[in-house]
Amino acid sequence: MRIDVLSLFPDMFKATMGESIVGKAQDNGFLDIHVTDFRDYTTDKHNHVDDAPFGGGAGMLLQAQPIFDAMAAVHEQTKDQYSRGRVILMDPAGRRFDQDYAQELSQEDHLTFICGHYEGYDERIRHLVTDEASLGDYVLTGGELAAMVMIDATVRFVPGVLGNMSSPMGDSFSNGLLEYPQYTRPADFRGMKVPEVLTSGNHQKIREWRMKESLRRTLERRPDLLKTAKLSREQEIMLQDLKLEQDPNAPE
Known part of the structure; x- marks a missing residue:
């Protein structure tokens, strides 16, 4: 599986996505994660990616152009090896993420996450996406943490990542119930x-x-x-x- 992330803060992903099971999955060739700073695709001389909303109002919105161009670059890089796959916009108004959603996403060979900031998105960005996803009824300072949670939960279902595919199937919520108590030595x-x-x-x-x-x-x-x-x-x-x-x- 290949996972692309569009973010203004790519360094946030280095430690989290490079350690533990997700890091090992990349080392072993089961997973390929790329993080793109979409600020690199701005045409503004000051590298601005946001602007005030038409009609007035508080806060700033992410502009469409940098994200559209970053997505075009990702597609160009991956088109010969991967499908376009699912493009997931991190949004508090999106579909609630859960174990079933994670398993569903794990069936794809390519996922792209768009991480927002500021007050929200230019609505036209939604033309790029197949999914809008949320961790719950609260607002984070940005979409990066939510994307990391979704990635971590999803890749556990990718064959080879855990070594034993029965492991994720026995997790809490996988069968609609909480997991039973477990024990190890000493008795x-x-x-x-x-x-x-x-x-x-x-x-x-x-x-x-x-x-x-x-x-x-x-x-x-x-x-x-x-x-x-x-x-x-x-x-x-x-x-x-x-x-x-x-x-x-x-x-x-």
Whole structure:
């Protein structure tokens, strides 16, 4: 996968995108990240990329020209090897980013993120994009941090990045539920013991325990997820038992 980022602050990506799993993925050839400073494409002699909005109002808007020209340069660099792919505008009004969205984006061979600043964008910039994305109902000082979060979550699904594709599939939210509790050695740490079922060697019992504890954690911490989770019949029975544990008078 190739990822391009259009940003006014390319140095922000050096440390974050060059370390840990994302850095190793680049070293191993599974991922290719390029950050373009779209200030380099301005035609203004002072390298301005923003201007006041027509009609007046507070703040400044990013101009269309530098971003259009930076996008044209990215396309020229990649057209022989990659598809145009998805172009994602970081915008608080965009689609809420989640695990399903990350997995969807991971199917592409080329992603481009446009990171905004100032009060907003010249509306014509939206003609370049396929997606508008947001991390949540709040505003950041710029789109860089949001883009880094999206990149990190997305590339975990790219084959080879984690080494074991079962890892991201078992994460919280991948199946609509929170992940079950996990333990490692020692089995007894300061009197806090690992549940016996996990050391029993009985894989069927372990599977059932993990399924039930995943449901329990979701019910206790994020019951809203259960409204949309696609549960098997076995999970539905477990969930009903858990609800009865919480409230013996709850309707079945």
